[in-house]
Amino acid sequence: MANRHLARTIALQTLYEWDFNKQQGNVAELLKRNIAEFAPEFDDQQFSENLVKKVIEYLPHLDTVIREYAPEWPLEQITVVDRNVLRIGIYELQHDKDIPPKVAINESIELAKTFGGPSSGKFINGV
Template sequence: MNRRKAREKAVQALFQIEVGGTSPEEALETVCGDDHDPFLRDLVMTTTNHLPEIDNLIKKYLIKWPFERLGNVDKAIMRLAVSEFLYFDEIPVKATLNEAIEMAKTFGDDDTRRFTNGVLSKIVNEEGILKK
């Protein structure tokens, strides 16, 4: 499984965890069946293990928009991207941003893409998250 596909599956798993209240293990089983991709598993487990820190960082940069009003797909995309920013040093920031924006286009609309890009770009710029 390539990294883009793994990220898409991770967003689906994070969505299931949020909406359905399933465990990370159950969500991974549902989205990937027998294909237990290590990168996908790392994405989901790292994100869920650090959810309070990730959510607090996202909340900090939501201007005039309560976290609770975020769509569940938007939340999943942003959570995954912030997880990559903070805990996956080997992944360049630009790659993470590009992938998040592409997923926002795929799973949402133009407003979702712009909103996601705005929030994530603020996090990168104002938190000093710089990588290769």
């Protein structure tokens, strides 16, 4: 698995757990544990840390964008995986100028296909 894809996967796992637990708990500790458990030799830890931090920082804006572009899907009804894949993708598209838009979109679709349900990739691509 490429480093940046692995970094996004770890960020998604961390955001998923944090969101699933009603955004409670120390997200930095969750991230540290996920890196130790799933990628102990991981050398791009800073990318995951920054991604998680920035998604949480921009959370109100990201959720507003999701509501705008998926009006028929209340945020609370979108699965936790899909909701956080969208947050990561939208953050990278709108706020991380180092990530080409095509990469942000493709990575989001791949994360959704890997961790979401059967139609998650299509849903993410549609939003």
